[in-house]
Amino acid sequence: MRINKDTVLCMSLAAKPSNFGTRFHNYLYEELDLNFMYKAFAPHDIKQAILGVRGLPVRGCAVSMPYKEVVIPLVDEMDASAQEIQSVNTIVNTDGILKAYNTDYIAIQKIIEKHVIDPKTRFVLKGSGGMAKAVAFALKSKGFKNGIILAKNEISGSALADATGYVWKKELSDTDEADLLINATPVGMQGAGYENETAFLDKEIRNAKVIFDVVALPENTPLIQLAEKYGKKTILGSEVFALQALEQFYLYTGVYPEKELFHAAATFSRTL
Secondary structure, three states: OOOOOOOEEEEEEOOOOOOHHHHHHHHHHHHOOOOEEEEEEOOOOHHHHHHHHHHOOOOEEEEOOOOOOOOHHHOOEEOHHHHOOOOOOEEEEEOOEEEEEOHHHHHHHHHHHHOOOOOOOOEEEEOOOHHHHHHHHHHHHOOOOOEEEEOOOHHHHHHHHHHHOOEEEOOOOOOOOOOEEEEOOOOOOOOOOOOOOOOOOHHHHHHOOEEEEOOOOOOOOHHHHHHHHOOOEEEOHHHHHHHHHHHHHHHHHOOOOOHHHHHHHHHHHOOO
């Protein structure tokens, strides 16, 4: 990869950066001969980091936990994908004007379509943070009406339920069976302190038909492994990551790679 005075910088900001985005974007830059480079950062001060994005200027910036809501007052414009759910995962800098998007929301909409999940399906969504917002509003946009937001935090959990028309619960009862279980928490994530845990109980997984774990690292989380053991249909977090990263790539470069190249980049991003 060549780096010179004209190289365009893109980055990600996360409390615990991974190599996913770095590998995905740089792979495509090289294959498509684009004079871009991508670097992940763990900012000491998110406000100063966003000022740096504006001032350097950095073309694109991915935003991960715990900054998806904190950056909202720091940008100039909100795309509909971010405005509706009040959560940001992508910032695009055009001549010093920062516009925020949520490509997680866009990716999850596409995943619902791809896997042909019936909107009449009863679901339980665990979590109430930025990713849970993206999932809940994507489900709402696709016509899902019968769902539970399962969250320990009553303030954020009930607020998300109220905003989407679903029911908030702190814990599930024996009668709260659902065909679709979705984990949008860090449970099962490598390095998060919960890597050996599953987001749902064994009996809840047995009673479900589809298990969707938004955690991307590792690809086969304990929840996914258990679901596959019971013969359940599974949707992996790596699929969310790849699709949302593709949307980010387009926002930064204006280029959509061909399908085969996209899949090659997604596979490469998951290798060590």
